[in-house]
Amino acid sequence: MNGADTAFVLVSAFFVMLMTPGLAFFYGGMVRVKSALNMLMMSFISLAVVSVLWVLFGYSLTFGPDTGGLIGNLDHAGLSGLSPDSLTEQGGIPLLAFVLFQMMFAVLAPALMSGALADRVTFGAWAVFLTLWATLVYFPVAHWVWAEGGWLRELEVIDFAGGTAVHINAGIGALAAVLVVGERIGFTKDPMRPHNLPLVVLGAALLWFGWFGFNAGSALAADGTAATMALNTQIATGAALAGWLAYERLRHGAFTTLGAASGAIAGLVAITPAGASVNAMGALVIGAVAGVVCSWAVGLKYKLGYDDSLDVVGVHLVGGLVGTLLVGFLAVDGVGGPAQFGKQALGAFSVLAFSFAVSWLLAKLVQATIGFRADPDDETAGVDQAFHAETAYDFTAVGGSTGRDPGGPPAPPGTAAAPETAPRPGRATKVDA
Amino acid sequence: MKLLTAVIKPAQLDEVKEALRAFGVQGLTVTETGGYGRQRGHTEVYRGAAYTVDLVPKVRVEVLAPDEDAGQLVDVVVKAAHTGKIGDGKVWVVPVENAVRVRTGERGPDAL
Numbered sequence: 001m002n003g004a005d006t007a008f009v010l011v012s013a014f015f016v017m018l019m020t021p022g023l024a025f026f027y028g029g030m031v032r033v034k035s036a037l038n039m040l041m042m043s044f045i046s047l048a049v050v051s052v053l054w055v056l057f058g059y060s061l062t063f064g065p066d067t068g069g070l071i072g073n074l075d076h077a078g079l080s081g082l083s084p085d086s087l088t089e090q091g092g093i094p095l096l097a098f099v100l101f102q103m104m105f106a107v108l109a110p111a112l113m114s115g116a117l118a119d120r121v122t123f124g125a126w127a128v129f130l131t132l133w134a135t136l137v138y139f140p141v142a143h144w145v146w147a148e149g150g151w152l153r154e155l156e157v158i159d160f161a162g163g164t165a166v167h168i169n170a171g172i173g174a175l176a177a178v179l180v181v182g183e184r185i186g187f188t189k190d191p192m193r194p195h196n197l198p199l200v201v202l203g204a205a206l207l208w209f210g211w212f213g214f215n216a217g218s219a220l221a222a223d224g225t226a227a228t229m230a231l232n233t234q235i236a237t238g239a240a241l242a243g244w245l246a247y248e249r250l251r252h253g254a255f256t257t258l259g260a261a262s263g264a265i266a267g268l269v270a271i272t273p274a275g276a277s278v279n280a281m282g283a284l285v286i287g288a289v290a291g292v293v294c295s296w297a298v299g300l301k302y303k304l305g306y307d308d309s310l311d312v313v314g315v316h317l318v319g320g321l322v323g324t325l326l327v328g329f330l331a332v333d334g335v336g337g338p339a340q341f342g343k344q345a346l347g348a349f350s351v352l353a354f355s356f357a358v359s360w361l362l363a364k365l366v367q368a369t370i371g372f373r374a375d376p377d378d379e380t381a382g383v384d385q386a387f388h389a390e391t392a393y394d395f396t397a398v399g400g401s402t403g404r405d406p407g408g409p410p411a412p413p414g415t416a417a418a419p420e421t422a423p424r425p426g427r428a429t430k431v432d433a
Numbered sequence: 434m435k436l437l438t439a440v441i442k443p444a445q446l447d448e449v450k451e452a453l454r455a456f457g458v459q460g461l462t463v464t465e466t467g468g469y470g471r472q473r474g475h476t477e478v479y480r481g482a483a484y485t486v487d488l489v490p491k492v493r494v495e496v497l498a499p500d501e502d503a504g505q506l507v508d509v510v511v512k513a514a515h516t517g518k519i520g521d522g523k524v525w526v527v528p529v530e531n532a533v534r535v536r537t538g539e540r541g542p543d544a545l
Contacts, residue, residue: 191477191484252478259480299481311480 005092005221009101012217016104019210020047020111026203026261027115029196030310034382035119036195036392042114045127050107050134055079058106059099061139066149071140089148092221101217102142108214109138109166115310116174120184120379123387125372132362133173137355141169144351157347158331158340160229161218163273163323164351171317172352173359174308180363181372183307185379192309197257204261208237211268215275225276232275233268236287240267243291251295259295262315266294269319274327282330290322324348434529434542435503439494440468441514441522446492452513453496456506459545462495472519489520497532499542 024043031039050058057077064072076082079099086095110130117126144152145165152159159165186192194200215233219226244263245255270290271283278286298314301307308314325348328341366372373379378386385391441449446463453461467488474487498506503526510524534544 188482191479191482191486193479252481256480302482 008222012213013101015213022206029199030194033195037384043111046111069151112170113174116312118309160276167316167320174312176359177363232283235283236271237267239287240291244295247295266319270323277331439524448513
C-alpha cells in the first residue's frame with residue numbers, strides 16, 4: 001500500500017463530497033425564492049439515498065465482478081468481502097478508499113439532474129426517481145465506463161473522470177425526466193430569474209474546488225497524471241468562463257454573473273473526460289469551445305420548448321459531449337485521431353441512447369404510480385412550504401402570521417390543507433421576481 | 434388638509450426628501466413600489482430569453498399638508514423629481530377628512 005496515494009485519494013473523496021452541497025447552492029441560488037429550500041434538498045437528499053444504495057448494492061453492481069460487460073454482480077453487496085486490508089488491483093490504495101471516492105461520484109451524478117426539474121416535482125417522487133435512476137442507469141453506465149470488463153472500457157473509450165458516465169448520463173437523463181414532467185407553470189412567460197446570485201457563485205466556487213478531487217483524484221495516485229489533470233482542470237475552466245462571458249457579451253450585451261458561474265461549470269464538465277489525455281493547449285481549446293458552445297446551447301430550451309429549468313442539458317450534456325468528442329482528436333501520445341474519435345462518439349451515443357430510454361421509462365413509472373408533478377397550487381405558492389414547511393428567508397419585521405396556533409397541533413406538511421393553515425412567515429411581503 | 438402622493442424614480446428620492454425638508458415639511462412616508470405609465474415598461478434580455486419588465490421599480494412618497502401649502506408642495510416635488518426622461522412618475526393630491534397624532538391625540542392640522 002502506498003501511503004501518499006491513499007492520503008491523496010481519501011482527501012479527494014472529501015473534496016468530491018463537498019461538490020454535492022456546492023451543487024445545492026449553485027442550483028439553490030438560481031431558482032425563485034419560493035423553492036430555494038426544495039432545490040437545496042433535492043441535492044442534499046442524494047447524500048442520504050445514494051450513500052445507502054452504494055453500500056447495499058451500488059458498489060457491487062458498479063465494480064463487482066463483470067457480467068457480460070454490462071453490469072457487476074452482487075458478490076460485494078453490503079460491501080461483503082471488503083476488509084481494511086483489501087487493496088485495489090494495482091495495489092496502491094485500500095479498496096475502501098476507492099469505495100468512498102466512487103460513492104461520492106454516485107451521490108453527485110443523480111443530484112445533477114435536479115436542476116432541470118426545479119420548482120415543480122414532489123420531494124417524495126424525486127427521492128424515488130433518484131433511487132431508481134442510480135440503480136438502473138448510473139450503476140450500469142459507470143460499470144461500462146470504469147469497471148474491469150465494462151464494455152466501453154474494453155473498447156478504450158477515454159472517460160477519465162466521468163464526462164460520459166456522469167455528465168452526459170445525467171444531462172440526457174434530466175432531459176428525459178423533463179419531457180415526462182413537463183414545463184413549469186409560466187415557463188417562457190415569467191422571467192424566473194435567479195433569486196440569489198451570490199449563492200450561485202458560492203456554489204460554483206465550491207464545485208470548482210471539489211472538482212480538483214473529482215478529476216485529479218480519479219488518477220487514484222498522487223502522480224504525474226493527477227498533476228496533469230489538476231492543471232488542465234484549471235486551464236479549461238478559466239477558458240470556458242472567459243468564452244461564455246465573451247459570447248454572452250456579444251449576443252446579449254452583458255457579462256452576467258450567472259454566465260460566469262455557468263461558464264466555469266461548463267469548462268469543468270468538458271475537461272472531466274479529457275484532462276488526463278490532453279496537453280495544456282488541448283485543455284485550453286476544450287475549455288474555450290465548451291464555454292462558447294454551452295452558452296449558445298442554454299438558449300435551445302426556448303427554441304425547442306423543453307423546460308430544462310437550470311440548464312442541466314445545456315451545460316452538462318452539451319459540455320460532456322464537447323469534452324468527450326474533442327478528446328478523440330486532441331488526445332496526445334498518438335492516441336487522438338479519427339479512430340479514437342469514432343470510439344468516443346460510440347461511447348457517448350451509447351450512453352445517450354441507453355440513459356435517455358431508461359430515464360424516460362423510470363420517470364413515466366414514477367409519474368404513473370405515485371405522481372411526479374407537484375400540485376399546481378403548491379407549485380404556484382412555492383414547493384418549499386408545501387413539502388418542507390419552511391421558507392428560505394424570513395426578512396419580515398411584521399411577522400403577523402408566525403404566532404403559535406392555539407387550536408391544536410399543526411397540520412402535517414404536504415397535505416392539501418397545509419398551505420392555508422401552516423404558519424407562513426413573510427407571506428404578506430414576499431414578492432416573487 | 435391634503436394628501437400628496439408622488440410616485441417617482443428611486444434615484445430621485447434623495448432630492449425630493451431634501452426639497453421637502455427645505456420647504457418645511459415635518460414628516461413623510463416612503464414605500465418601495467412598482468408600476469408603469471405610458472412608457473409601458475421595457476424589454477430585457479437575460480440568459481438568451483427576452484422578457485418585458487412591465488412593473489418598473491418606483492418609490493411612492495406620501496405627505497400630509499395643510500390646504501394652503503398643497504399647491505406649492507406639488508411644484509416642489511415635481512421640480513425635485515424631474516429628470517426629463519421617460520418614467521419620471523406622477524404626483525397627485527386628494528382631500529383628507531381628518532388626521533390624528535397618535536401620541537397626543539391632537540386632531541386636524543395640529544396633528545401634521
